[in-house]
Amino acid sequence: MNITNTIVSSMTIATVAASTLAGLPNTHTWPMEHIMVSMDADNALHAHVMTSADNPVEMLRFAGETYDGNASALNDQYYSDQYGWMLDGIVDPGMGNSIWIEMTTQSAGLSTYEGGRRMMVGMQTFDPIFGTAGSDLNWQxxxxxxxxxxxxxxxxxxxxxxxxxxGDANGDAVAGFTDGAVTLNFRAVPSPSALALLGMGSLVATRRKRA
Ligand SMILES: [Cu+2]
Known part of the structure; x- marks a missing residue:
């Protein structure tokens, strides 16, 4: 087997591996980026992210892939599930209450769908949230x-x-706590996998010319 054949074979394997996952969006393309939510001794909520406008989470498009059920909303979109909400330390909202997240402002054209734990993508609802498709602005x-x-x-x-x-079970704010806030930053970028394939294609072409 010469070098050209080896490259072609590995591309075929990569293609097969990707197609077996079709139906579910890509979740392990990005490392996890956690939004750490904590509550201080005065019952004030805080949130911390390592990202910023200069260091945003990237959204990628996987051209040609189609996803099942509600996840089909991600077809042909730039997307990411890199951000994850995570508790940092002890957060006690009190009996019957929970933490609610409410979208206050966002860029036009940004949509959000409910996810979950990354190991269980097949069990996620992909319901539109945070105002997407007319959904509630707040999410429990x-x-x-x-x-x-x-x-x-x-x-x-x-x-x-x-x-x-x-908030309580209805999402109404409960007295005695101070709100927190956080801004998430995103950048929709051309897919590096497409660029990588282009690079591999030109390598194959170069080898063939020499052969
Ligand atoms: Cu996570």
Whole structure:
């Protein structure tokens, strides 16, 4: 087997591996980026991310892939589930209450769908949330690590800002707690996998010319 054949074979294997996962969006393309939510001794909520407008989470498009059920909203979109909500330390909202996240402002063209734990993508609802498709602006978080799905149709920068508060079962704010806030930053970028394939294609072409 010469070098050209080896490269072609590995491309075939990569293609087969990708197609067996068709039906579910790609979740392990990105490392996890956690939104750490904590509550201080004065019952004030805080949230911390390592990202910024200059260091955003990237959203990628996987051209030609189609996803099942509600996840089909991600078809042909730039998307990512890199951000995950995560509790940092002891957060006690009180009996019957929970942490609610409410979208306060966001870029036009940014959509969000409910995710969950990354190991269980097949069990996620992909329901539109945070105002997407007319959904409620607030979303009840169960306190488990939750990686929601963000998407956009166009390349470019996006951001979303959230209020984090303690609410009752209906999402009404409970007195005695101070809200937190966090801004998430996104950049829809050309897919590196497409670029990598282009690179591999030109390598194969070069080898063939020499042969
Ligand atoms: Cu996570």
């Amino acid at each position: 978080w169960d306190g488990m690590m939750t990686h929601n799905w963000y998407s956009a149709a166009e390349l470019g920068d996006y951001e979303a800002t959230y209020r984090i508060y303690v």
